[in-house]
Amino acid sequence: MQHFECAACKTTHRTEAQYKKHLASSVHTHGHRATHKQYDWYVNRVGKNEGVFIQVKIEDLGWVPSFKTAQTPTQTLIQLFLSKEDVLQLEVEKQRIDHLRTFEHFCSEVSIYTIQIMFLLG
Numbered sequence: 420m421q422h423f424e425c426a427a428c429k430t431t432h433r434t435e436a437q438y439k440k441h442l443a444s445s446v447h448t449h450g451h452r453a454t455h456k457q458y459d460w461y462v463n464r465v466g467k468n469e470g471v472f473i474q475v476k477i478e479d480l481g482w483v484p485s486f487k488t489a490q491t492p493t494q495t496l497i498q499l500f501l502s503k504e505d506v507l508q509l510e511v512e513k514q515r516i517d518h519l520r521t522f523e524h525f526c527s528e529v530s531i532y533t534i535q536i537m538f539l540l541g
Contacts, residue, residue, distance in 0.1 A: 439524050460507065470520075470537035471511060477501060477530040484525055484532040488516055497536060514538040 423438035424431050432438040460475040477484055479502040489496045495514045499507040520537035 439526065462509065465535065465537065468514075468538070469540065470517075470535060471497065471509070473497075473499070473509070473534045473536075475499060475501060475507070475532045477525070477532055479503075480530075483527075486523065486534055486536075488536070497534075499532070499534070501532075 423433075423435060425438070425441060430441060432441055460473065463472045464470075465472050475484065482502050484499065484501055486497060486499045489498070490513060493513055494510050495512070495516070497509040497511070499509075501507055515538060517537040517539045520535075522535045522537075523533065525532045
């Protein structure tokens with residue numbers, strides 16, 4: 420049986436629907452919370468550098484956010500497209516992305532975009 424664990428608060432959910440409901444209704448309080456222009460965002464490391472958990476409150480109604488990753492010789496860039504004009508870029512030390520375990524969800528009801536980017540270990 421598959422379980423979904425929230426990387427930010429470590430709660431476990433039996434179904435993907437329960438996990439998405441948790442993400443939509445939760446405002447996580449530990450980790451790093453900051454403001455980028457008009458955006459409130461939160462980022463926290465998953466485990467011992469196993470990944471990155473990010474939540475952003477989207478203010479541009481009708482916009483569906485997305486992300487992409489890119490690699491340079493020394494770092495991995497995570498770009499979050501928050502509106503037509505706004506891109507939030509996070510830099511982490513160079514890591515290979517585990518696309519099978521990486522997860523994103525946008526809850527349009529509360530305008531919270533959640534991304535959990537997992538790294539390949541070893």
